[in-house]
Amino acid sequence: MWLSFGWLGLFGITFLSATLLPFSSEVVLLLFLSEGFDPLTALFVATLGNSLGGATNYYIGAWGSAKLQKRFGSENKRKAQWESYVQRYGTYTAWLAWAPFIGDFIMLLLGIVRANKYWSFTYMTLGKFLRYYVVIFVYENW
Structure with missing residues (x-):
């Protein structure tokens, strides 16, 4: 199904898989590669989609943090624990x-504590780029 949308399909599934929805973007990426899509373009499209999905998690966390502070006040113990983790x-x-399972929550956590967006997004994007690079490299050289 995603193949019929071309690059937009790859972008969409990689975006959705970076949110809290359970999708495997690597499997879809491999499907696109097996159908003859250009590996370099796939690398950049998948990285862009997945990174924007991760940024969405960050902003959901930041938005949720503001809502929690309004409801529970600034003395939320759980938030203080997370801030300590980020400081460490x-x-x-x-x-x-x-990373599967924990990656979405890491960006959510960074948003909740309002970690530096520039470095959070930079490190996140580099990590996602390297993951897709390894997947494509293994596929192309297997």
């Missing part, structure tokens, strides 16, 4: 935003 490990954790 920094925005470097965004490198792991590509």
Whole structure:
């Protein structure tokens, strides 16, 4: 189904898989490659879609944080724990935003504590780019 939409289909599935919806963007990427789509273009389209999905998680976290503060006040213990985690490990954790299961929540967490957007998005995008690069490299050289 996604193939019929071409590059827009790859962009859409990689975007959705970076949100909290359970999709496997790697499987779809491999499907596109097996159908003869250009690997370099696929690398950039998948990275862009998945990174924008990760940024969406960040902004959902930031929006949710404001709502929680209004409801529970600024003394929310859980938020204080997360802020401590980010202070300890920094925005470097965004490198792991590509990881299954935890990656979506890392960006959500970074948004909740309002971590530096520039570094969060930079590290996230580099991590996602490297993941897709490895998938394509293994596929092309297998």
